[in-house]
Amino acid sequence: PEVSAALTEHLRQEGVTVCDGVGYQKIEQDGKTVKLTCQTNGGEKIIKAEQVLAAAGRKPNTKSLHLEKAGIDLNAKGGVEIDEFMQTSNPDVYAVGDVTGNDMFVYMAAYGGKLAARNALNGNKSNYSNATMPAVVFTDPQMATVGLTEAQAKAKGFDVKTSTITLDNVPRFIASRETDGLIKLVADSKTDKLLGATILAPEAGDSIQTMVIALKAGLTTEELGDTIFPYLTAVEGLKLAAQSFNKDVKKLSCCAG
Structure with a gap:
């Protein structure tokens, strides 16, 4: 919490308005501006801006792949379920990167890809670990x-x-x-x-x-x-x-x- 508090304070000193503890209800185009309606501890609040950047994260795009036909299970995030060897529920298929919904960084996808290739070709000997993931x-x-x-x-x-x-x-x-x-x-x-x-x-x-x-x-x-x-x-x-x-x-x- 001290890190987020320090960053928030720095941004405010730079002139950035930070609204925390809010729930977003709707977003509308209002002429040349965008209007965001949100719920705060003090009640409903409307924020107007020229543009809105939605940084809500990513989720795996697996719905259209019909992976169940290949015997491949999905996890709660909608990603491909894998074990520590990057192997799916279909032993002939390995999966890495954002499609798994885990550790969604390009360098972790590269790391997982290396392990998956090794394991697919040489047997499951290389375990995935994010213990020292920056x-x-x-x-x-x-x-x-x-x-x-x-x-x-x-x-x-x-x-x-x-x-x-x-x-x-x-x-x-x-x-x-x-x-x-x-x-x-x-x-x-x-x-x-x-x-x-x-x-x-x-x-x-x-x-x-x-x-x-x-x-x-x-x-x-x-x-x-x-x-x-x-x-x-x-x-x-x-x-x-x-x-x-x-x-x-x-x-x-x-x-x-």
Whole structure:
């Protein structure tokens, strides 16, 4: 919630009107404008604009394929049901990408396609995993995530600890005067193992890849905090966030290990 709150506040400072907690009832053309009627906590509200961009996500387009004739089951999303090997209920058919309704990113489709080809040709030996799947929202600043959020980690039974630092603790963003944002790390307090990360910062999509590698390698917060990072870079913020589990980074000197 702190990430969405920080992004919302930044957008409002940029002059964007953000309406949350609303239910949309209807949309109409009103001359040269578009009129959106929505329900808010304060009652019905009408918003007028020149254009409306509907970003409601995507769903698999499978209805016209008559997949049931091939013995292929669909999941609750209307996508093709697959197992961890990308195999459908018809053992001769594998499916990947958006048609499954899962992990709808082009790089995950490419990853799934590679596994499906291997399994179809060599037997089911390669398992699909999204445990270290990065996701990026190209807002300004960007928001990027990998692994488990705090809520997800708690739901899985982990004894969770978190670290959150704002960008005014990261020299790179102080220098560039882009301090709206934060970095949050999630870890297992029993093992110190990193479980996930969320970054709200300029070019967060680049920095998140370091956390992908950290999670894949099974690093702890201490190991990440002890890793050498180049000074005055955005990714150095991850080191500082890791150190802040046990230290007050505001009191550290430049590049403190």
